[in-house]
Amino acid sequence: MEAFDPHTIERRWQQVWNDEKTWQVPNDATGPLAYVLEMLPYTSGDPHVGHLKNYAVGDAVAHFYRRRGHTVLHPMGYDAFGLPAEGHAIRTGKNPRVSTDESIASFRRQFSDWGISIDWSREFATHQPEYYRWTQWIFLQMFGKGLAYRREASVNWCPHDATVLANEQVVDGRCERCGFLVEVRQLEQWFYRITDYAQRLLDDLDGVEWPEKVKTMQRNWIGRSEGAAVTFRCAEMSSAYEVFTTRPDTLFGATFFVLAPEHPDVLKLAEGTEREREVRAYVEQALVADQFERSSSSRPKTGVPLGRTVTNPATGAEIPMYVADYVLAEYGTGAVMGVPAQDQRDWDFATAFGLSIVRTVQPPADFDGEAYTGDGPAVNSQFLDGLSIADAKPAMIEWLGEESLGESRVTFRLRDWLLSRQRYWGCPIPIVYCDDCGLVPVPEDELPVLLPVIEDYAPKGRSPLAAAEDWVNTPCPRCGGPGRRETDTMDTFVDSSWYFLRYCDPHNETAPWDRSVVDRWMPIDQYIGGVEHAILHLLYARFFCKVFADLGLVGFQEPFKRLFTQGMITRNGTKMSKSKGNSVSPGDIVARYGADTARCYVLFMAPPIMGGDWTDEGLEGVHRFLTRLWRLAQDVRAESADDRRDGGDDLLLIRASHRAISKVTDDIDGQFAFNTAIAAVMSLVKEVSRIHHEGDASAIARREALVTAASLLFPFAPHTATEVYLDLTGERVWEQPWPEADQRYLVADTIEYPIQINGKVRSRITVPADASTADVQALALAEEKIVELLAGKDPRKVIVVPGRMVNLVL
RNA sequence: GCCCCCGUAGCCCAACCGGCAGAGGCAGGCCCCUUAAAAGGGUUCCAGUGUGGGUUCGAAUCCCACCGGGGGCACCA
Incomplete structure (x- = not known):
């Protein structure tokens, strides 16, 4: 008998799907629609096993939806601009256009080799002018609404990548990409006003079916705090300073007042006091200090008195002012009231500087800590005395309001999204600087502003585009006078914040998309990707959607109805990496065992939501299973048709089939438990095999059981399943409905x-x-x-x- | 330091609402097939669920404490 040859089988069906455009869907499709999407690959280098897993998961879901009667949009594209792609180009000595296009070709080839069911008619890459023209158009809409703006601010600067970074791209004080310590610089940069949407981004998390973990991460990142703004007056300077506090109830315990070193009034306040020199030195040192080091809670508290006082609005007492680097300039107002009895940081500072400590919440008798943050009756607080924290807060806010000393306030941790980058390989920002007109948007009919081809694109601290004089110098679109183009490019995350909308209407030349088309497919029914995007891509894309909704461009608020985050595949317990020499190339695996084995294995090794440790032995086990199924099918096919028998092994096989149908359906539908789904098919095949060798089931019963096995296996091993199904039935499995379990056979x-x-x-x-x-x-x-x-x-x-x-x- | 997830056989992993610890795979043993080997088929061994308490007729599952691994947050006032 001929041997199981996955390569021949896989090529055959890939050819059919390609020739017949099997997975292509029209926008006017009728009946139930579904949009299944895996996060688009970032194209620097070749695909790795994480990609294989991502798309194996998504493809299984897409096939499942199709066989349950949905028309499924399942497109593919490439995230092609950005730092890593440029870095890859520099390392390989190629122009980013060339190296990125090579990488895209590599991804495209492998997706095809893996047999992923993609509607190729919608393919695009974000570095193509036909795409980024609309990325620029979106920027202009945001600019028009004041949602894209330019301002000077303290920003994160990566000295290695020679560019600024968004807050979300700084992890533990280091550049997310290269690991270098990030510096703080005062620079004028472009921002998207995501903070305007903080409350909505928080509220709408309640309505999406996402892993709680990811929702929690976003909530923490947005960081909403409720409290009060309170004004402290400095009589001798006739100035006033506002603080934000979540504990207005403790105002009577505020015994000192602290400004951040970056606070604009610090030097002015110290001027002329005996502390001036000391303050100046402290501020200078704080500004150049390592940010990560500075923001460590375990560090001893430092600071310098300003030689001034402010009045505690509740007690009327004069309390000393300090500058200290434990106060952050960018949160709240850059100033805090020091309440040592109820805040450990303030306690630490007060004890270091010998400041008085007044309890305003009575701790329990057995309390032996320092600052007490728990609940208890208010004390030493006049009209608040005896109230719990929950009652004292509104009472104090009311009093502050009556006295015009403060009001309730909500503060967010979220910062605006810094989108400009001083790098070459990105989407140009469509703005022209004119001496007379200022910032002038490029008119929409002049889009795209093409990224010029330049020789030297190495990072050098300002955008390499600045060297392209012909490109930079351009007439002002408004007055026609001399103008200069913006030379910074956009963060890659801008490109990927709207790509899923373009898939719906990829060839539209007059708009980024047609709203009626997008509203048909969106929101995405199932989004699939790595958890590492929990607060980057997933937050930015949500923000964009809300802006589009406000602009009337889409009819929904949230882009991703359901989210699945896959776990990372490791080898020998550690993350795969080329430098460790423990990486596995999916290309090699597919070349050796075929795509079905590779796909099934990454799904079978562990629940897809968890990580999993790669072993070559495990891979071979899956390959043996596919081989066994195929061979069994050949054996059974060779037998002549006979009649069913009542009961006995025929019934056993029917029961086993329906058990498998029930199990696989539940496993896919509910919880992405593809590992147990595949195990259930293995179980069924094992049973057929046993009865085939030593039972007395009819040939037709064995055939039917194998048909069921192939049908259930199709989402995971589409080529082998198609071949087996065709051999046994003459039908194409993807054109058949998903089987239904008959309750009678389950009991x-x-x-x-x-x-x-x-x-x-x-x-x-x-x-x-x-x-x-x-x-x-x-x-x-x-x-x-x-x-x-x-x-x-x-x-x-x-x-x-x-x-x-x-x-x-x- | 705080929060979340995970610890089940030599290994990867199952176990519905608390109800016989085992679905599937790997590795090992044995048998069949084979001149032999590989491949293949069959069969079998192996844990009382990280540790210590508690609740219950009954705990891998629920509760408490601890240990180990992973992740998130971490001077956000």
Whole structure:
């Protein structure tokens, strides 16, 4: 007999799907629609096993939706601009256009080799002018609404990549990409006003079906705090300073006042006092200090008195002012009231500087800590005394309002999204600087502003585009006078914040998309990707959607209805990396075992939501299973048709088939438990094999069982499943509906009950499935061995769990 | 330091609402097939669920404490 040859089979079906455009869907499709999407690949280098897993998961979901009657949009594109792609180009000595296009070709080839069911008619890459023209158009809409703006600010600067970074791209004080320590610089940069949407981004998380973990990460990142703004007056300078506090109830305990070193008034306040020199030195040192180091809570508190006081608005007392670097300039107002008795940081500072500490919440008698943050009656707080924190807060806010000293306020941790980059390989920002007109947007009909081809694109601290004089110098679109183009490019995350909308209408030349088309497909029914995007891509894309909704460009608020985040594949327990030499190339695996084996294995090795450790042995096990299924199918096909037999092994096979249908359907539908779904198909095939070799089932019964196995396996191993299904039925499995489990075959005629005495299994009885609880109890008590063990005693209690077991308690 | 997830056989992993610890795979043993080997087929061994308590007729599952691994947050007032 001929051998199982996955490569021939896989090429055959890939050819068919390609020639017949099987997975292509029209925008005017009728019936239920579904949009299944995996995060688009970032194209620097070649695909790795993480990609294989991502698209194997998504493809299984897409196939499942299709076979359950949906028209499924399942497109593909490439995230092509950005730093890593440029870095890859520099490392390989190629122009980014060339190296990126090579990478795209590599991804495209492998997606095809893996047999992923993609509608190729919608393919695009974000570095193509036909695409980024609309990225620029979106920028202009945002600019027009004041949602894209330019301002000077303290920003994160990566000295290695020679560019600024968004807050989201700084991890533990280091550049997310290269790991270099990030510096703070005062620079004028472009921002998207995502903070305007903080509350909505927070609220709408409640309506999406996402992993709680990811929602929590976004909530933390947005960081909403409720509290009050309180004004402290400095009489001698006739100035006033506002603080934000989440504990207005503790105002009577504010015994000092602290400004951040970056606070604009610090030097002015110290001027002329004996502390001036000391303050100046402290501020200078704080500004150049390592940010990560500075923001460590374990560091001892430092600071310098400003030689001034402010008035505590509640007590009327004059309290000393300090500058200290534990206060952050960018959060709240850059100033805080020091309440040492109820805040550990303030406690640490007060003890270091010998400041007074006044309890305003009575700690319990056994409290032996320092600052007390728990609840308790207010003390030393005049009109608040005796109130709990929850009651004291509104009471204080009301009083502050009456006295015009403060008001309730909500503060967010989220910062605006810094979108400009001083790098070459990105989407140009469509703005012209004119001496007379200022910032002038490039008119929409002049888009795209093409990224010029330049020789030297190496990073040098300002955008390499600045060197392209011909490109930079351009007439002002408004007055026609001399103008200069913006030379910064956009963050890659801008490109990927709207790509899923373009898939709906990829060839539209007059708009980024047609709203009616997008509203048909969106929001995405199932989005799939790595958890590393929890607060980057996933937050930015949500922000964009809300802006589009406000602009009337889309009819929904949230882009991703359901989200699945896959776990990372490791090898020998550690992350795969080329430098460690433990990486596995999906290309090599597919070349050796075929795509179906590779796909099934990454799904089978562990629940896809978890990580999994790659072993070559495990891979071979899956390959053996596919081989066994195929060979069994060949054997059964060769047999001549016969008649079904009632009962016996025929019935066993029917039951096994329906059990498998039920299990696989539940596993895919509910929880992406593809590992157990595949195991259930293995189980079925094993049963067919056993009966085939030593049972007496009819050929038709064995054939039907294998047909079911192939049908269920199709989402995971589409080529092998298609081949087997065709061999046994003459039909194309992807054109067949998903099988349905028949309840009649799922329930057994008889049930075996274990009989426990005091929780230990002592005997067993087999009873008809429809026996009543009383019958089961009677039969259990009458069972020979049990009668013997009871020796005439009556059990104290008899527990019968229907369908499960019987427990006798003595 | 705080929060979340995970610890089940030599290994990867199952176990519905608390009800016989085992679905599937790997590795190992044995048998069949084979002149032999590989491939293949069959069969079998192996844990009482990280540790210690608790609740319960009954705990891998629920509760508490601890240990180990992973992730997130971390001077956000």
